[in-house]
Amino acid sequence: MLKKAFGDETLSGRNVYKWHKQFKEGRESVEDEERSGRPSTSTNVKHVKQIKDLVLKNRRLTIRDLIDITGISFGSIQTILKEHLNLRRCAARLVPKTLNLFEKERRVNVYQEMISDYETVMERIITGDETWIYAYDPEIANQSSEYRAKGEPKPKKSRQSRSKIKVMLTVFFD
Known part of the structure; x- marks a missing residue:
């Protein structure tokens, strides 16, 4: 009946019985009484x-x-x-590589230079492999998390940008 009358503002059944008991025992005020304990x-x-x-x-x-x-x-x-x-901890949203125009152009130039340097060598190669070696590992999601309010966008972080200093290690067998 209380839920119908007052909706979500209704006290729980347990609290209703507790207040009923206190009023039956002689309490007359509905205001909070003084409590012991340390103030905040x-x-x-x-x-x-x-x-x-x-x-x-x-x-x-x-x-x-x-x-x-x-x-x-x-x-x-x-x-x-x-x-x-109203702040909460948000991890950075990972996005694919964020290369600007100059970085993209540099990659193309390096590739073309490598192709022209090794054209004669390429005929003798049986197999090859390559990997990037980074100067340091990237932050994990916990390390890059920040406090943000509810409406603020999450910070963005490049998925592959591990280090500004990296070396490509290439191995060929002929």
């Missing part, structure tokens, strides 16, 4: 602004980094990020 001081306006400024300056900060910088507890920072700032 970490989620005040000052800390929310401090966390917001830090995250907007560097979106890749982790909660542990924010703990070290501010001295606020893990749970409080998590509450500030999720409930007060």
Whole structure:
């Protein structure tokens, strides 16, 4: 009956029975009573602004980094990020190689140069293989994740751009 009358705003059955019992025992006020316990001081306006400024300056900060910088507890920072700032952690969206016009042109020129240099050698080759050797491995999705608000687009990251420094290792057998 309560669900029909009040919809989603209805108290759960358990809470209805608890309130009924308290009123039957003599309670007259519907206001919250004083409770023992430590008041929440970490989620005040000052800390929310401090966390917001830090995250907007560097979106890749982790909660542990924010703990070290501010001295606020893990749970409080998590509450500030999720409930007060409406931020969530987003991994970068992987896209195919992002080559600009000059990089594409350079690839064509290098290929044509290699073909002209090795035309006579190509006749004797039985088999060959090639691979790229990178200077360092790319970041994993966790390492490149950032805090973003709900409406903001995900950051993009090239799938193959592992390093600016790479060498092509080519092996031929004749």
